[in-house]
Amino acid sequence: xxxxxxxxxxxxxxxLLTLAACGSDPTNTSAGSDETPAASSGSAGAGASGPIVxxxxxxxxxxxxxxxxxxxLKAKGFDASTHPDIGQREAYIGALKDGSIQLFPEYTGNLxxxxxxxxxxxxxxxxxxxxxxxxxxxxxxxxxLTPAAAEDKDSLNVTADFAEQxxxxxxxxxxSIDGLSLAANxxxxxxxxxxxxxxxxxxxxxxxxxxxxxxxxxxxxKALTSGKVDVADIYSTTSSIAANKLVTLDDPxxxxxxxxxxxxIRKDAxxxxxxAVLNAVSAKLTTQSLLExxxxxxxxxxxxxxxxxxxxxxxxxxx
Amino acid sequence: MSxxxxxxxxxxxxxxxxxxxxxxxxxxxxxxxxxxxxxxxAVIAIPLGLWIGHTGRLRGVAIALTGALRALPTLGLLxxxxxxxxxxLTPPIVALVVLAIPPLLAGAYAxxxxxxxxxxxxxxxxxxxxxxxxxxxEIPLAMPLILxxxxxxxxxxxxxxxxxxxxGLGGLGRYVMDGLSVRDYPQMVAGSLVIVVLALVLDxxxxxxxxxxxxxx
Numbered sequence: 001x002x003x004x005x006x007x008x009x010x011x012x013x014x015x016l017l018t019l020a021a022c023g024s025d026p027t028n029t030s031a032g033s034d035e036t037p038a039a040s041s042g043s044a045g046a047g048a049s050g051p052i053v054x055x056x057x058x059x060x061x062x063x064x065x066x067x068x069x070x071x072x073l074k075a076k077g078f079d080a081s082t083h084p085d086i087g088q089r090e091a092y093i094g095a096l097k098d099g100s101i102q103l104f105p106e107y108t109g110n111l112x113x114x115x116x117x118x119x120x121x122x123x124x125x126x127x128x129x130x131x132x133x134x135x136x137x138x139x140x141x142x143x144x145l146t147p148a149a150a151e152d153k154d155s156l157n158v159t160a161d162f163a164e165q166x167x168x169x170x171x172x173x174x175x176s177i178d179g180l181s182l183a184a185n186x187x188x189x190x191x192x193x194x195x196x197x198x199x200x201x202x203x204x205x206x207x208x209x210x211x212x213x214x215x216x217x218x219x220x221x222k223a224l225t226s227g228k229v230d231v232a233d234i235y236s237t238t239s240s241i242a243a244n245k246l247v248t249l250d251d252p253x254x255x256x257x258x259x260x261x262x263x264x265i266r267k268d269a270x271x272x273x274x275x276a277v278l279n280a281v282s283a284k285l286t287t288q289s290l291l292e293x294x295x296x297x298x299x300x301x302x303x304x305x306x307x308x309x310x311x312x313x314x315x316x317x318x319x
Numbered sequence: 320m321s322x323x324x325x326x327x328x329x330x331x332x333x334x335x336x337x338x339x340x341x342x343x344x345x346x347x348x349x350x351x352x353x354x355x356x357x358x359x360x361a362v363i364a365i366p367l368g369l370w371i372g373h374t375g376r377l378r379g380v381a382i383a384l385t386g387a388l389r390a391l392p393t394l395g396l397l398x399x400x401x402x403x404x405x406x407x408l409t410p411p412i413v414a415l416v417v418l419a420i421p422p423l424l425a426g427a428y429a430x431x432x433x434x435x436x437x438x439x440x441x442x443x444x445x446x447x448x449x450x451x452x453x454x455x456x457e458i459p460l461a462m463p464l465i466l467x468x469x470x471x472x473x474x475x476x477x478x479x480x481x482x483x484x485x486x487g488l489g490g491l492g493r494y495v496m497d498g499l500s501v502r503d504y505p506q507m508v509a510g511s512l513v514i515v516v517l518a519l520v521l522d523x524x525x526x527x528x529x530x531x532x533x534x535x536x
Contacts, residue, residue, distance in 0.1 A: 219402070219485075222401055
């Protein structure tokens with residue numbers, strides 16, 4: 001059954017790739033500024049490798065990051081394009097392995113637990129080291145480059161009123177609250193960064209847990225702002241955190257594993273020229289950048305991911 | 320195949336058959352959501368359907384309305400009601416009621432329309448009031464189709480009540496949502512199997528009831 005599904009994904013990928021290739025042509029010609037760098041530095045980069053297709057998962061941030069990678073590569077003369085909406089990790093890791101895409105904006109912690117479900121590292125450096133090791137032993141065709149400082153990870157949030165009322169700054173401060181209620185995705189109940197982690201790292205027990213399956217989306221936010229729950233797990237770069245003036249609690253014990261943005265690339269598409277481009281992107285990418293990119297993308301104008309990415313690249317001198 | 324055999328082992332595990340997370344409690348919750356939803360939907364849709372069928376008025380509107388309701392995605396509607404009302408029992412019940420109204424409404428008005436006009440005229444000719452025509456002639460004759468609508472509504476709701484788990488409520492959707500979130504496929508398969516069996520049992524019960532209400536031949 002798995003093989004059939006993968007085959008369907010691959011077949012669909014092939015079709016989409018053709019469409020994506022058609023779609024990216026006008027972008028190339030309309031952006032006049034592409035011409036000069038392509039002529040000057042293009043021969044070095046593009047000559048060394050084939051076309052690079054950057055995949056992304058079906059959520060805005062992933063799509064924007066893929067457009068940023070592709071835009072930065074194109075600006076340096078590489079033949080890069082994007083392939084959005086691939087689906088969940090099973091699907092896009094499969095697409096990387098069979099070569100239908102070459103590059104993917106990943107998150108260190110989640111990728112690590114996917115490759116090695118028994119991994120326990122949580123601090124950024126430990127996670128990155130463990131990830132490199134796990135990839136080398138289990139997915140030898142793939143590798144990760146230098147991670148960015150930018151992190152998109154689970155974060156525990158409270159309303160500003162609740163934070164003030166109980167003088168909350170860190171997850172540790174929640175220990176003093178009786179009958180604490182918390183909303184998060186269902187997996188929070190069993191994952192190391194969830195209910196078990198709250199007890200292990202901060203000694204917090206007896207949490208009343210409400211599983212809401214929208215990954216910190218509107219239902220979770222509404223549960224928090226309407227006072228149905230005290231704490232909500234929302235991804236740290238979600239624009240609703242700022243929009244609702246929520247307070248994100250610090251995690252001094254690294255209960256929640258690091259999730260730095262990192263380029264995951266096929267080894268046969270990787271070379272020093274590609275590394276230089278992507279490392280320059282990662283060097284500029286901070287959690288604040290992600291928050292701003294997401295806020296722009298979710299904003300009233302509903303811009304295209306490619307346009308949001310192009311503006312960011314220009315602002316940071318990368319394109 | 321491993322997920323399937325794993326699903327059966329998960330079902331067979333005695334630990335999954337008691338307590339708050341156990342099947343009996345989840346099945347009871349699931350049936351509770353279904354019963355509440357269908358009851359509310361029936362109170363809205365059946366009188367409306369009977370009125371439309373009896374008078375022949377607003378038939379076009381009813382068809383357009385039920386078509387439009389059927390096209391509403393339940394999960395999207397659920398999220399919309401959550402944003403409006405917050406989490407709780409209201410959002411899934413509203414979303415499921417919207418799902419249950421079209422078959423109930425269609426069953427009621429189509430059932431009345433299917434009654435032979437000559438029979439109704441005969442009932443009026445012997446001096447029955449409009450209420451008597453409805454209660455003694457039309458509804459009994461339309462009963463198989465009304466029950467058919469109820470049967471379709473119950474089946475759709477029992478299969479879709481899993482969405483309640485999306486916003487933290489119980490029911491059999493819990494196994495599907497919790498299993499999906501940690502890639503515990505045996506748990507998902509076990510939950511799905513119970514939903515399928517529940518739907519088949521309810522459908523069987525309706526088949527028997529519907530036959531009992533069919534006109535004697």
